[in-house]
Amino acid sequence: MKFTRLALYFVALIVFVQACKTTDSGVISYDPPGRTTETQELDYHHKRTIGIAETGVWATNEFVGGRMNDFYRVDGDHYRIKIHPENAPINWSSWYSIKLWSETDQTITLELAYEDGYHRYIPKLSHDSVNWTALDTTQFVHDREAGTATFSLDLNSDPVWVSAQELFLSEHIYAWVDEISALEFVETSVIGQSHLGKDISKVVVNKTGNPDAPMIIVTGRQHPPEIPGSMALEVFMNTFLSDEPEAMAFRSRYQVVAYPLLNPDGVDGGHWRHNHGGVDLNRDWRDFNQPETRAVAEDLLEYKERDVFVLYGLDFHSTIYDVFYTMNSDIETNIPGLSDRWLEGISAILPNYEIREEPFGVATPVAKNWKYHTFNNNGVTYEVGDNTPRELVADVARAAAISLMREVLQLEVSSR
Ligand SMILES: [Zn+2]
Known part of the structure; x- marks a missing residue:
């Protein structure tokens, strides 16, 4: 069982590397067969601010470049951000950008979970959306099977941006x-x-x-x-x-x-x-x-x-x-x-x-x-x-x- 999972992971990794190697110039195309470039409808992306009443933790995507499709408390200090693409099928370039804060000082466990894609970008944090610090690879758990990333985040009333890359709008x-x-x-x-x-x-x-x-x-x-x-x-x-x-x-x-x-x-x-x-x-x-x-x-x-x-x-x-x-x-x-x-x-x-x-x-x-x-x-x-x-x-x-x-x-x- 372990071996099968590992093998599947490597197959997925090879497919991903191939997709990355070929999507911009490729001979082997990632694109689904029959795809055209005719205009498609986008999935609706609510711009909203969500607060968890019992704990006073807040998250928002109400800023330019923001992406967060849902936010909720899973249990205890574990919170989940759901991230969807603008429409699917789509290349695995799973952008997210969220701003969070808390009414009281607390440390939460934040999980990034995706629809129609998997975790790709190392989280970057900022308090002013100008200066950014990337988490290092020991600071988050990338669950390759689930496609999620999970990390600890200190929150207080000063909002923190959590973003896939620096905001360069x-x-x-x-x-x-x-x-x-x-x-x-x-x-x-x-x-x-x-x-x-x-x-x-x-x-x-x-x-x-x-x-x-x-x-x-x-x-x-x-x-x-x-x-x-x-x-x-x-x-x-x-x-x-x-x-x-x-x-x-x-x-x-x-x-x-x-x-x-x-x-x-x-x-x-x-x-x-x-x-x-x-x-x-x-x-x-x-x-x-x-x-x-x-x-x-x-x-x-x-x-x-x-x-x-x-x-x-x-x-x-x-x-x-x-x-x-x-x-x-x-x-x-x-x-x-x-x-x-x-x-x-x-x-x-x-x-x-x-x-x-x-x-x-x-x-x-x-x-x-x-x-x-x-x-x-x-x-x-x-x-x-x-x-x-x-x-x-x-x-x-x-x-x-x-x-x-x-x-x-x-x-x-x-x-x-
Ligand atoms: Zn590109």
């Missing part, structure tokens, strides 16, 4: 876009709206004076809980805005065209994976049933019409570890071997950082592959590990930007 990304728009070589615009009418922002970094200068395309945050990917995108972009010699040389010859937030509704709605149309946006790059993907593709097709040369494409995500999903080496592109040289350049800057690369074909309807089919460029799905230390996330993103600039500055690519 649309307001943060919009504020960053706003801030960099003050730079003379940055132009920002709104190219479309989400289902709920939120802006799909565009950032262009270009000092050439030529709107058709060869360009790098950056996309991000299609998947709401993938916060380390969003952090990496911001550092990557900021490096192009910096006074580094490579950045100044790059800006005078080339441009970066970036769409940093494709799924603002999912981010602010505390979704696990989908947009407000109940769809995985990174499966919609063929049918374009969703307004967010459509807006970005239509904007990029204007560059295609003007025959603008695309140097490279990057799409930022997160999964269980850092990995670069590149393209199989037999795929012919406009700059042969660029991904290899780019990754070698990252290694040269960060010799102690181990690069993990997994190449794929270009058949699936993900952003990277659509860019390739449209512009014939090399590209990557840039995956940052859920638990990668945030300073390392920034170091790698900076090195990735510098290495890419160095490589393309050596080329003789001219403007049309």
Whole structure:
């Protein structure tokens, strides 16, 4: 019996690892057969604050990015938070974010229990929703059979956020876009709206004076809980805005065209994976049933019409570890071997950082592959590990930007 359970656990783990390896760029797709990207109805997520009268313990999801579907006392000091996805079936990216407090000082045992998914993200605590501390693995019990996580939590009248990752919401990304728009070589615009009418922002970094200068395309945050990917995108972009010699040389010859937030509704709605149309946006790059993907593709097709040369494409995500999903080496592109040289350049800057690369074909309807089919460029799905230390996330993103600039500055690519 013990052995069977262990075997089942390993099978589940392998299936999970395969799903993670393949969901963003995959050949073997996690997606259920027959799935489309046509708009689906979302399961209703009550925004509410729940108090336990006998013990004075409270929990709420009434904040942007919150997710809690139910909260109750199981017995004694044991409380359970129920967490459901926005709709199912869905990839196992079980986002939760709750705020708790107590009328008196007490320690509770909090269990995170899921519908249509299992525990994935290490709980992070905060008293101001700005500074976060992750529990270490000795501080919680991850029951892999039940798919739950349980830990002790000290409560008092000062509320504590318990969240799957740091809250990194649309307001943060919009504020960053706003801030960099003050730079003379940055132009920002709104190219479309989400289902709920939120802006799909565009950032262009270009000092050439030529709107058709060869360009790098950056996309991000299609998947709401993938916060380390969003952090990496911001550092990557900021490096192009910096006074580094490579950045100044790059800006005078080339441009970066970036769409940093494709799924603002999912981010602010505390979704696990989908947009407000109940769809995985990174499966919609063929049918374009969703307004967010459509807006970005239509904007990029204007560059295609003007025959603008695309140097490279990057799409930022997160999964269980850092990995670069590149393209199989037999795929012919406009700059042969660029991904290899780019990754070698990252290694040269960060010799102690181990690069993990997994190449794929270009058949699936993900952003990277659509860019390739449209512009014939090399590209990557840039995956940052859920638990990668945030300073390392920034170091790698900076090195990735510098290495890419160095490589393309050596080329003789001219403007049309
Ligand atoms: Zn993703």
